Amino acid sequence: xxxxxxxxxWTRWTPGPGWAGFDAHRALSEAIWSxxxxxxxxxxxxxxxxxxxxxxxxxxxxxIVIQYRGERIDSLHSSAGExxxxxxxxxxxxxxxxxxxxxx
Numbered sequence: 569x570x571x572x573x574x575x576x577x578w579t580r581w582t583p584g585p586g587w588a589g590f591d592a593h594r595a596l597s598e599a600i601w602s603x604x605x606x607x608x609x610x611x612x613x614x615x616x617x618x619x620x621x622x623x624x625x626x627x628x629x630x631x632i633v634i635q636y637r638g639e640r641i642d643s644l645h646s647s648a649g650e651x652x653x654x655x656x657x658x659x660x661x662x663x664x665x666x667x668x669x670x671x672x
Contacts (some may be wrong), residue, residue: 576630579652580669581644581659592662593640599658600634600644625650633672645672 583590590596604611604623614622619642623632630649635642644664646652656666 576671577648578669578671579646579648579655579666580672581646581655581664581666583662583664587640587642590641596641596659596662599661600632600655603654603658604632623651625654635672643672645669 604613606613610626612624612626614624616622619636621632621634621636624630628649630647630651631645632651632655633643633645635644644655646655
């Protein structure tokens with residue numbers, strides 16, 4: 569298996585009542601975005617469409633993928649590594665549930 573990468577393991581984060589019933593979208597967005605910055609060279613931001621934001625950790629290539637519906641978060645995923653560790657800490661106050669799942 570020379571040069572092959574292991575498949576990326578993804579975690580889907582959801583609030584207990586589901587995204588439609590979740591009222592803390594603005595606070596959650598602020599908590600996620602507060603520590604993400606390209607300035608330090610740790611994260612790279614990618615925005616390929618109006619309703620998706622992707623942050624990639626430069627050291628390990630792990631990602632945070634946020635999908636929006638308007639200004640509300642519609643889905644939130646992270647791949648294993650620094651991205652997942654970052655989200656686990658940022659999301660703790662919101663009680664989101666982590667479930668292993670397919671790529672976003």
